[in-house]
Amino acid sequence: MSQALTTAHSVVAPSPLSKRIAGAIVILYALVSMIPLAWILMTGFKTPPDSIAYPPKIVFAPSLEGYCNLFTTRTRQTQEYIQSLGPPQTICDEITRKRDMVIAGPSNYVPRFWNSLVIAFGSTFFAVSLGVLSAYAFSRFRIPLADDLLFFILSTRMMPPIAVAIPIYLMYRKLGLSDTALGMILLYTAVNVSLAVWLLKGFIDEIPREYEEAAMIDGYTRLHAFFKVVLPQAATGIAATAIFCLIFAWNEYAFAVLLTSGEAQTAPPFIPTIIGEGGMDWPAVGAGTTLFLVPLLVFTVLLRKHLLRGITFGAVRK
Amino acid sequence: MADIALRTVTKHFRSVTAIDGLTLDIADGELTVLVGPTGAGKTTALRIVAGLEKPDQGEVWIDGHNAADLEPAARDVTFVFQQYSLYPHLSVFDNLAFPLRSPARRVSEPEIRKRVEEVASLLRIAHKLANKSTQLSGGEMQRVAIGRALVRKPSVYLMDEPLSSLDAKLRGDLRVELKRIQQDLGATILYVTHDQIEAMTMANRIGVIDKGRLIQVGSPRQIYEDPVTLYVAQRFGQPQINVLPAGLLPNGALPVGAVTVGARTEHLDLRKDGGGEAVVEWVEHLGDQNHLHVRLGAHRITTLTPPDTPFKSGDRVAVGLTKPLYFDAQGLRVRSA
Numbered sequence A: 001m002s003q004a005l006t007t008a009h010s011v012v013a014p015s016p017l018s019k020r021i022a023g024a025i026v027i028l029y030a031l032v033s034m035i036p037l038a039w040i041l042m043t044g045f046k047t048p049p050d051s052i053a054y055p056p057k058i059v060f061a062p063s064l065e066g067y068c069n070l071f072t073t074r075t076r077q078t079q080e081y082i083q084s085l086g087p088p089q090t091i092c093d094e095i096t097r098k099r100d101m102v103i104a105g106p107s108n109y110v111p112r113f114w115n116s117l118v119i120a121f122g123s124t125f126f127a128v129s130l131g132v133l134s135a136y137a138f139s140r141f142r143i144p145l146a147d148d149l150l151f152f153i154l155s156t157r158m159m160p161p162i163a164v165a166i167p168i169y170l171m172y173r174k175l176g177l178s179d180t181a182l183g184m185i186l187l188y189t190a191v192n193v194s195l196a197v198w199l200l201k202g203f204i205d206e207i208p209r210e211y212e213e214a215a216m217i218d219g220y221t222r223l224h225a226f227f228k229v230v231l232p233q234a235a236t237g238i239a240a241t242a243i244f245c246l247i248f249a250w251n252e253y254a255f256a257v258l259l260t261s262g263e264a265q266t267a268p269p270f271i272p273t274i275i276g277e278g279g280m281d282w283p284a285v286g287a288g289t290t291l292f293l294v295p296l297l298v299f300t301v302l303l304r305k306h307l308l309r310g311i312t313f314g315a316v317r318k
Numbered sequence B: 001m002a003d004i005a006l007r008t009v010t011k012h013f014r015s016v017t018a019i020d021g022l023t024l025d026i027a028d029g030e031l032t033v034l035v036g037p038t039g040a041g042k043t044t045a046l047r048i049v050a051g052l053e054k055p056d057q058g059e060v061w062i063d064g065h066n067a068a069d070l071e072p073a074a075r076d077v078t079f080v081f082q083q084y085s086l087y088p089h090l091s092v093f094d095n096l097a098f099p100l101r102s103p104a105r106r107v108s109e110p111e112i113r114k115r116v117e118e119v120a121s122l123l124r125i126a127h128k129l130a131n132k133s134t135q136l137s138g139g140e141m142q143r144v145a146i147g148r149a150l151v152r153k154p155s156v157y158l159m160d161e162p163l164s165s166l167d168a169k170l171r172g173d174l175r176v177e178l179k180r181i182q183q184d185l186g187a188t189i190l191y192v193t194h195d196q197i198e199a200m201t202m203a204n205r206i207g208v209i210d211k212g213r214l215i216q217v218g219s220p221r222q223i224y225e226d227p228v229t230l231y232v233a234q235r236f237g238q239p240q241i242n243v244l245p246a247g248l249l250p251n252g253a254l255p256v257g258a259v260t261v262g263a264r265t266e267h268l269d270l271r272k273d274g275g276g277e278a279v280v281e282w283v284e285h286l287g288d289q290n291h292l293h294v295r296l297g298a299h300r301i302t303t304l305t306p307p308d309t310p311f312k313s314g315d316r317v318a319v320g321l322t323k324p325l326y327f328d329a330q331g332l333r334v335r336s337a
Helices: A016-044 A065-071 A079-084 A091-098 A109-140 A146-155 A161-175 A181-205 A209-217 A222-233 A235-251 A254-259 A267-273 A282-309 B042-050 B092-101 B109-122 B138-150 B168-185 B196-202 B220-225 B230-235
Strands: A072-076 A101-106 B004-013 B016-026 B031-035 B057-062 B077-080 B156-160 B188-193 B205-210 B213-218 B242-245 B260-263 B268-272 B278-285 B290-296 B299-305 B316-321 B325-327
Touching: A016 A065, A016 A282, A065 A072, A065 A091, A065 A109, A065 A282, A072 A091, A091 A101, A109 A146, A109 A181, A109 A222, A109 A235, A109 A267, A109 A282, A146 A181, A161 A181, A161 A254, A181 A235, A181 A254, A209 A222, A209 B077, A222 A235, A235 A282, A254 A267, A267 A282, B004 B042, B016 B042, B016 B057, B016 B205, B016 B213, B031 B042, B031 B196, B042 B057, B042 B077, B042 B156, B042 B188, B077 B138, B092 B109, B092 B138, B109 B138, B138 B156, B138 B168, B168 B196, B188 B196, B196 B220, B205 B220, B205 B230, B213 B220, B213 B230, B230 B260, B230 B325, B242 B299, B268 B299, B278 B299, B290 B316
Parallel strands: B031 B188, B031 B205, B077 B156, B156 B188
Antiparallel strands: A072 A101, B004 B016, B004 B057, B205 B213, B242 B260, B260 B325, B268 B316, B278 B290, B278 B316, B290 B299
């Protein structure tokens, strides 16, 4: 079948020069955006004196002190006591002893990080699951007042969520949800679900009904058809939505500060509270932030294929 | 296999009447074609039989059972869509196996493989089974779509313009293939198209539908030779039937009420005649035949002649008509008393 290929962008092929200029702009922009990241990465490997040196040191002797401090709590001891101990067991022992301190125990970073993982991925899972189901319903069924309902769902995003912080704080205290992972999952799900519904409705609207209808005629129930036919084709939209939801939940700071302080505290409010002797322990903060970036990076890279692939309408002739 | 009966089926979409009192019987093993223009309600009729739409009024009977409360899955019908037919995330094999893997059927994997391979070779796509469904040509895609209907051996096949998105040659090939398969299987098929050639060549019976109403049902021959309205007469025949004022061509006594006469090309009798009233305006050479455009007073007549026609433009001709079809002012057929 001779079908003309149509492309959305300009018909004129870009010249090599314009390609090069565009490439240079993109690279420059990427480099500028990377400066804060590079700064954090570097700070994590500096010693505390290097981290506050002025002018800032670009070239410095890397140290693991920040990472050691991130994962441990330490106590100051006399030289005599330190020398009475055996040889240092780990590299962190060694680094700590040079500062006249010994490791007293693990810090709270790992449990806080774990809280972040549970709360962010949990709320993303619920927001996307609820979102895809309601988006499907809005897309396929005649729902009374559908437009008003959709607007209502959107309107929950019209004010900054923090505007309702006080009522939520009071409500959570009454319900016993303060400082619980469940409470944070519920809260982030509620904030994200409206975004998920709207994003996913767009993707599901694009999937022709004929696919499900064919499946339903072929002996599948609507629910089966939904899982077998609609979900695989909405994969791109689901991946994109999940990334958006995860980024919000992972980075959320204000509610986390307000509603979590102990058991359920997430990493964002914890990291800035890492204080060493004589003020902020910047290398530890840098190390904590660097590690905090990793899960999002991994998640995005894993879903990259879905994001780039676009919607496969190849089997559809229009 | 099964028969289908539609009883005064009516369906509205908001203020639009898609189908208006449709009554139609489709016998077991028969290929019935619904013909009509876009928006005539053909597809809605199919969707109602499939159970994808509920009729506002009327009943659908499949194999002697009232299908009113049956879900699409329970009707044992299959539907070939005009487009959007293949699942892009599945291979050709998995697309063909999809209906057999439904929870409603418990077909073992070896049996599935056997039936898929059978159908694939019937449709000559056996070498494409491992392909992704996105890596097929248009004709192959449509054959997979038809194949998906065939693997199940349902009692009724519903086909919604399955060939319309293909190019002319493929359409011709698949038309013949589909008819052959239908005869081999003895399948009951309700087939929707706006293509008169598909209707004429494939159908056991044709139903002509317009604005939601069934105008005439009959064998292709009946529909062509004995149309009940001018509309039906105009839908079939290439070039289209010539519609002229009733008395323009001398042909005996006019029936009462006749306002227009339909003259099919093969019923026009042209003779070279220096004193004839008509003039050949131009001759269209199509290769295997010629279209002859003739002016008779204020009226144009188009007719067919063999390629070695003696006529050329400017010739004066006398026009006779052997089998006139008369219609009244409303376009209804008027028969001679």
